[in-house]
Amino acid sequence: MKMNRAEQQEGDWIGEICLATCKICILVFVIIFIVLPLIFKFSFALQKGILFLTFITYPPNLDLKRPEKSGLYATRNFYITYRDQEEDIDVDIAVWHVLPNDLVRRFGRELQMDEATLANVTAPEEMRSELDKVSNKDASKYHEIEKILARDGLNLEDDDTRRELFEASLKATTNDIVLYLHGNSASRGASHRVDLYKLLRSLNYHVITLDYRGYGDSANLSPTERGVVYDSLAVYQYITSVSKNPVYLWGHSLGTGVATHLLSLLTDMSMPGPRALVLESPFNNIREEICAHPFSKLYRHLPWFDYTISKPMYANELRFESDQHIAEFRQPVLILHAEDDHVVPFHLGYKLYRTALDTRGKSWGPVEFHRFERTSHYGHRYICRAPNLPEIVIRFFRTYRDEQY
Numbered sequence: 001m002k003m004n005r006a007e008q009q010e011g012d013w014i015g016e017i018c019l020a021t022c023k024i025c026i027l028v029f030v031i032i033f034i035v036l037p038l039i040f041k042f043s044f045a046l047q048k049g050i051l052f053l054t055f056i057t058y059p060p061n062l063d064l065k066r067p068e069k070s071g072l073y074a075t076r077n078f079y080i081t082y083r084d085q086e087e088d089i090d091v092d093i094a095v096w097h098v099l100p101n102d103l104v105r106r107f108g109r110e111l112q113m114d115e116a117t118l119a120n121v122t123a124p125e126e127m128r129s130e131l132d133k134v135s136n137k138d139a140s141k142y143h144e145i146e147k148i149l150a151r152d153g154l155n156l157e158d159d160d161t162r163r164e165l166f167e168a169s170l171k172a173t174t175n176d177i178v179l180y181l182h183g184n185s186a187s188r189g190a191s192h193r194v195d196l197y198k199l200l201r202s203l204n205y206h207v208i209t210l211d212y213r214g215y216g217d218s219a220n221l222s223p224t225e226r227g228v229v230y231d232s233l234a235v236y237q238y239i240t241s242v243s244k245n246p247v248y249l250w251g252h253s254l255g256t257g258v259a260t261h262l263l264s265l266l267t268d269m270s271m272p273g274p275r276a277l278v279l280e281s282p283f284n285n286i287r288e289e290i291c292a293h294p295f296s297k298l299y300r301h302l303p304w305f306d307y308t309i310s311k312p313m314y315a316n317e318l319r320f321e322s323d324q325h326i327a328e329f330r331q332p333v334l335i336l337h338a339e340d341d342h343v344v345p346f347h348l349g350y351k352l353y354r355t356a357l358d359t360r361g362k363s364w365g366p367v368e369f370h371r372f373e374r375t376s377h378y379g380h381r382y383i384c385r386a387p388n389l390p391e392i393v394i395r396f397f398r399t400y401r402d403e404q405y
Contacts, residue, residue: 037299037308044316045222050295051286051318052223052254054214056185064217067096070189072197073121074099074111076166078159080210082234086226093231094218095238096188097166098197098207100175106142110149112156144172170206170243176397177245179274180209181232181262183253183281187216192381193252199384203394206245210235212258225318229261236262240272246401249274253344253380256282257320263329276332276365276400278393281380283344284323284352286313292345323355330405332365334396336383339374346371365405368396 040046049055067075076097084091101121104111108118148154148165155161170177178200182193188209197207212228213221221227239247251259256279266273283289287310291300299305313319326333333356337349349369356367372378372386383389 033299033302037302037304041308041312047313047316047318048222048224051184051313052214052228053185054223058186058190062187062189064094064187064189064211067098067189070191070194072096072098072194073113073117074104076162078163080234080238082230084227084230089221091213091221091227091231091234092219093213093234094188094211094216095235096197096207096209097170098201098209099166099169100173100204100206101202102175102204103145103169103173104201107145107149110154141173144168167242170239170245174245175204175206176401177206177208177239177243177247179232179236179239179247179249180207181249181251181255181258182209182211182215183255187211189216192384195382196250196252196384199390200250200393203390205248205397208235208239225257225261225320228258229265232258232262233265236266236274246397247274248276248278248397250278250280251282252280253282254320256280257286257322260322260325260329261320263331264325267329273329273331275403276334276397278334278336278396279322279349279352280336280383281338281341281344281349282322282335282352283320283348284355286318286320288348288351289320289344292348294342322352326352326356326367327359330361330364332396332400332403332405333367334392335367335369336372336389336392337369338372338376338378338380338383340377341380343380365400365403 040050063069065077067077078095078097080093080095081090082093083089104113104121105118108121113121145165145168148161148168156165169175180193180196180200182188182190186193188211193209197209200207210231211218212223212231213219214223218231236247236249249259249263251257259277259279263273263277283292290296290309290313291305296305296309299309302308335349335353337344337346339346341349350371353367353369360367370392372383376386378385
């Protein structure tokens with residue numbers, strides 16, 4: 001039976017639609033799975049953008065110059081400028097220094113703290129008496145701070161006065177110091193980071209945190225692995241130039257790669273390093289992390305993934321090889337990882353732990369691993385909410401406070 005003219009036209013029209021749809025599908029496939037990976041391969045700027053995510057900022061309209069807007073009382077905002085010799089430029093690094101709670105309680109009135117805030121300046125209840133006993137053991141350590149606060153016409157809004165007061169607190173007291181290195185995206189003011197600062201200050205540690213170049217209100221420069229490591233080095237050198245108290249390094253996510261690289265660098269430079277290192281939600285190297293990251297789900301099984309994604313980043317020195325660096329310094333290491341971490345999967349942190357056990361010297365500082373159960377729902381950012389974290393941190397820091405490796 002012959003088709004009539006209308007049926008033939010309809011068949012031709014359907015065929016044309018199918019052909020056009022196939023062409024569009026092929027074009028989309030070529031763009032998404034071939035063109036975009038090739039652009040990534042040859043664009044160093046795109047590689048850095050995807051890795052560091054400096055274009056993602058939250059919370060919106062955050063005033064980083066005023067830490068109190070983020071709920072951080074008795075906190076100094078300041079800037080460290082250093083010369084990047086390799087790039088031959090001056091780099092401004094934005095820093096927060098968060099005072100420990102024992103200082104805030106002692107000098108709350110002089111620091112112009114209101115009663116409502118002071119009422120909440122405390123440590124976890126089960127550790128309060130022990131921490132207070134330690135902080136009140138030697139009142140003479142507060143004399144230099146008292147001298148500054150007793151001056152006539154004291155103006156705590158004056159930058160020079162705040163610098164003098166906060167640096168005196170680093171010099172004069174015996175409180176240990178935590179240098180915190182954050183992960184990619186946002187700034188030092190991100191809420192989950194502020195939650196950790198609050199926890200550490202409640203345990204009577206000074207907390208010093210920075211934004212690398214390209215983040216927050218630090219220098220508007222495109223970050224690189226070498227660049228962010230040297231930014232961290234500049235802040236570490238500032239701390240050690242002011243205080244002789246023990247310093248602990250704490251890295252989170254991408255910051256764990258910065259932290260291990262920094263410790264390796266300090267070893268190469270024969271400089272005294274921090275007493276111990278905490279790695280929160282770490283990966284073993286950027287090559288395996290980008291394969292496991294949710295962003296790579298569409299691409300990781302492509303036969304040219306390694307050629308267009310992994311190898312170009314390695315060629316451009318975007319490596320963050322913690323599995324290599326962890327075998328290049330002697331300090332004790334504490335690894336914290338949640339089983340339900342979907343950004344940096346749990347198995348990468350555990351793999352780093354196993355690598356450390358296999359490659360570090362027998363006489364070096366030990367490596368500890370703490371897993372947090374999937375049912376706790378801490379994910380990638382909220383291990384700071386774990387009820388047992390204060391006990392883990394205090395025990396680890398106290399164990400290695402006076403050890404030298």
